[in-house]
Each structure stands twice: as C-alpha cells, then as structure tokens.
Amino acid sequence: MMNEELNTTLNNVKEAWKYPELFENVSSSERWLSGAAGGYLLLKGITSIFSHPVIGLTSAAIGAGLLYRGITGYCPLKDLAEQRSLEDVVDEVLVTETVVVDKLG
Template structure:
C-alpha cells in the first residue's frame, strides 16, 4: 500500500509539475523540497495575515519564491553565487629578472 502511494507521488512529480527547463540550475530533489517548503511557508503566511501582517507578508514572498524556484527549476540567487565563485584562469608566470647562480 505504501509503495503504491510513493509510486503515485513520483509519477505526479515527473509529469507537468517538474518539466525540464534548459536554463534549470536546480536539481530534481531540490525542486521537490522547494515546492513542499514553499507551499508550507506560503500557507502559514496566508493563515496569519490578520494577526501578524508584516511577518506574514514576508512569509508569503519567501513561500512564493520557493514555489517559483521549484516549479521552474531556475534560481537566480544560486546562479549569481555560482557565477561569482567561478575560479579565474591562472595567470602565466613570467620571470622579469634573472639571477646569476655561481
């Protein structure tokens, strides 16, 4: 019974929900985690909008961003971090002076 539920969930995620994106920089497991976390945070923000409006608006924005990240597979923040971490090409060593050895 449990295996059937897991298989059904896998099939639903592999369908239109997690479509391939040529610009994707987020793996499938990260996308699934982002979808679940984003839905939870978004729902939490919506339910508390009248008791804590500013905190709830922040939760709604974060949850929506996580949902967008999970649905599209692209994260602009991750892309910016990966671009800034790229190692520069090594500079060639050029000897400017020669020292005689006796």
C-alpha cells in the same frame, strides 16, 4: 506596470516549463523540497497575514520564492553565486621572472 511584470513572470515560467534543460540549475530533490516548503510557507503566511502582518507577508514572500524555485527548477540566487565563482577563476598565469637557487642554506 504590475500586469506587465506578472505577464513577464508567467511567460518565464511557461518557457522554463517547456524547455527545462535551458533553465534548470536545481536538482529534482531540491525542487520537491522547495515546492513543499514554499507551498506550506505561502499558505501559513496568507492565513496569518491579519494577525501578524509583517511575519505573514515575509512568510508569504519567502514561500512564493521557494514555490517558484520548485516549479521552475531555476534559482536566481544559485545562478548568481555560480557566476561569481566563475569570475574568481584565473584563466592564465603570466610568469615574468624565474629565479634558480643552487644552494639552500
């Protein structure tokens, strides 16, 4: 099961690398910043995994996510937020009744 998930992830990264315009939802400056921060957090998490296991694993996981975001230019959380904001937009308004007032007061 683990090999299948790893192969799927690697294939997704390869596809995103080949056709970046289909998958990118992160700007280039965000990609550079995510890549740098992700690499740093991943390295720090791996080196501190034996002295502080919970903090090390958390840091390594966050770093891996940021590194993935920086390499591919795709952020699933940003994509989910954009989809949810599109669901909130009303397509049409149906007016069923109109009231006209001649005098105010």
